[in-house]
Amino acid sequence: MGDEVKLFGMWASAFSRRVELALKLKGIQYEYIEEDLSNKSDLLLKNNPVHKKVPVLVHNGNSIAESLVILEYIDETWKVNPILPQDPYARAMARFWGRFIDEKVIGTLHRAIIFEGKEQEENIKEVHKELKLLENEVKGKDFFGGDTIGYVDIVAQVVAFWVELLQEIGGLELLTKDKFSFLYEWIGKLQNIEAVNECRPPREKHLEYIRALVENAKSGSK
Amino acid sequence: MGDEVKLFGMWASAFSRRVELALKLKGIQYEYIEEDLSNKSDLLLKNNPVHKKVPVLVHNGNSIAESLVILEYIDETWKVNPILPQDPYARAMARFWGRFIDEKVIGTLHRAIIFEGKEQEENIKEVHKELKLLENEVKGKDFFGGDTIGYVDIVAQVVAFWVELLQEIGGLELLTKDKFSFLYEWIGKLQNIEAVNECRPPREKHLEYIRALVENAKSGSK
Numbered sequence: 001m002g003d004e005v006k007l008f009g010m011w012a013s014a015f016s017r018r019v020e021l022a023l024k025l026k027g028i029q030y031e032y033i034e035e036d037l038s039n040k041s042d043l044l045l046k047n048n049p050v051h052k053k054v055p056v057l058v059h060n061g062n063s064i065a066e067s068l069v070i071l072e073y074i075d076e077t078w079k080v081n082p083i084l085p086q087d088p089y090a091r092a093m094a095r096f097w098g099r100f101i102d103e104k105v106i107g108t109l110h111r112a113i114i115f116e117g118k119e120q121e122e123n124i125k126e127v128h129k130e131l132k133l134l135e136n137e138v139k140g141k142d143f144f145g146g147d148t149i150g151y152v153d154i155v156a157q158v159v160a161f162w163v164e165l166l167q168e169i170g171g172l173e174l175l176t177k178d179k180f181s182f183l184y185e186w187i188g189k190l191q192n193i194e195a196v197n198e199c200r201p202p203r204e205k206h207l208e209y210i211r212a213l214v215e216n217a218k219s220g221s222k
Numbered sequence: 223m224g225d226e227v228k229l230f231g232m233w234a235s236a237f238s239r240r241v242e243l244a245l246k247l248k249g250i251q252y253e254y255i256e257e258d259l260s261n262k263s264d265l266l267l268k269n270n271p272v273h274k275k276v277p278v279l280v281h282n283g284n285s286i287a288e289s290l291v292i293l294e295y296i297d298e299t300w301k302v303n304p305i306l307p308q309d310p311y312a313r314a315m316a317r318f319w320g321r322f323i324d325e326k327v328i329g330t331l332h333r334a335i336i337f338e339g340k341e342q343e344e345n346i347k348e349v350h351k352e353l354k355l356l357e358n359e360v361k362g363k364d365f366f367g368g369d370t371i372g373y374v375d376i377v378a379q380v381v382a383f384w385v386e387l388l389q390e391i392g393g394l395e396l397l398t399k400d401k402f403s404f405l406y407e408w409i410g411k412l413q414n415i416e417a418v419n420e421c422r423p424p425r426e427k428h429l430e431y432i433r434a435l436v437e438n439a440k441s442g443s444k
Contacts, residue, residue: 050322050355062311069317076310088298089284095291100272133272 005030006058008044010037012209014158015067016055017199021154022071024195026078068098071151083151097137097144098155105130105159113170114217127174131183134159139182142189149193153186160187161200162210169211227252230266230278232259234431236380237289238277239421243376244293246417248300290320293373305373319359319366320377327352327381335392336439349396353405356381361404364411371415375408382409383422384432391433 007023007030009016023030035044035054047063048056056063057070059077064070075083084091108130112123134156138144144152160183163175177184190196201209229245229252231238245252257266257276269285270278278285279292286295297305306313330352334345356378360366366374382405385397399406412418423431 050318059311064311064314064318066318066321069314069321072317073310073314076313088295089281089286091298092286092291092295095294096272096286096288099288099291 003028004058004060006033007031008033008035008041008047008054008056008058010035010054012201012206013054014162017201018067018154018157019055019057019070019074021157021195021199022074022083024198025083025149025154026074026081028074028078068095068102068155071098071154075151081148083145083154085145085150094145094151097134097152100130100133101152101155101159105134109163109166109174110217112172112174113166113214124172124174128179131159131175131180135180135182138186143186149190149196153190157190157196157199159183160190165203165207165210166214168207169214225250226280226282228255228280229253230255230257230263230269230276230280232257232276234423234428235276236384239423240289240376240379241277241279241292241296243379243417243421244296244305246420247305247371247376248296248303250296250300290317290324290377293320293376297373303370305367305376307367307372316367316373319356319374322352322355323374323377323381327356331385331388331396332439334394334396335388335436346394346396350401353381353397353402357402357404360408365408371412371418375412379412379418379421381405382412387425387429387432388436390429391436 005023005028007016007019009020009032011034020032033041033043035041037054040052044054044056045052047058048054048065051065053065055067055070056065057073058064059073064073071083084094105127108123108126112120112127115123137152141147143149144156159175166172167174175183200206227245227250229238229241231242231254233256242254255263255265257263259276262274266276266278267274269280270276270287273287275287277289277292278287279295280286281295281299286292293305306316327349330345330348334342334349337345359374363369365371366378381397388394389396397405422428
């Protein structure tokens, strides 16, 4: 009650989207402030002077950066609809897979799209290996979190919704239905959740945005 | 009571040392298993099949990898002598600075040592900037955690004890007393803690180990 919650984000940022989803799943009222990353606001720089990046959550004047740190903060501050499991080992596993997505999968996907020839092939193989590890985690469950959407699901949205666009842009086979049927089912279940859909960028605009990113990165890597 | 706790580590790994320190600070009995990273044991590969790295904590048969994830697990499983603060915002800040050390400072230090000429100069400047941010966090307090050693202190041991060795090896000025008096005071306070000293590798052996690492990395980067 009386909480002032502001989120500095960017519409196409998967990291911003995951924070917004967590806030929505918990039913927290917040003010969303869209940042132009080519011309960052003084408020963003003041609230995240170290990394100067979105997302930043500002709660009653306290600013928190880094999406995984923000997710934990949200879960500890507003107890309704827990994001992380309660058991310490299950919590550790959730954190492990969250880090795996951010530190491994996102980088491998990036290289699979940007590189060409043999390097690209190697990275596509690595994407498949990493997706298989995720597939094994969600197999036999509705969500990574069990019966309901949780921390790893929120973090893994980037896998659920970016990969399909990357496939289209690069003409690649990354997350195919025959190889990853359980991940496919999981993506279908995510799409049945209203808050998830509310947080997804409009597809065509998102596709063009990522296409431009990929082209920039490709010309930079040559 | 009746807990079986095993830690797979490597003597010179700062990530292993931080887990060992957390266990000691909480007075948890554990079996330490030293890994030869050039010839990893089947047990390590079984317990950390994804990253195949130390440290790995195995608690009653459950294995947990990634040092920051392990620290949270230890703190949630054994409540005595808390590592993280209790307040959600203070917890978020501790996690933020822990990530900052692992994702920023360690990489910048590495480049400051490995690179030469202008690139080296730039990275030394960046090290100074990053250390200044840490200095500001510990200023006016005994430890990052306040009156007692906590999460950020445990993570930042790598700054406290590696930087001095890197300076000696590279002939660089990184963490000097006149520029970073508060960090210097903090290092002194760490050295008064018995558990901290028990977890530090023997200096000369450690120096030779890091020297070899640096030489390898330098020849690899040419």
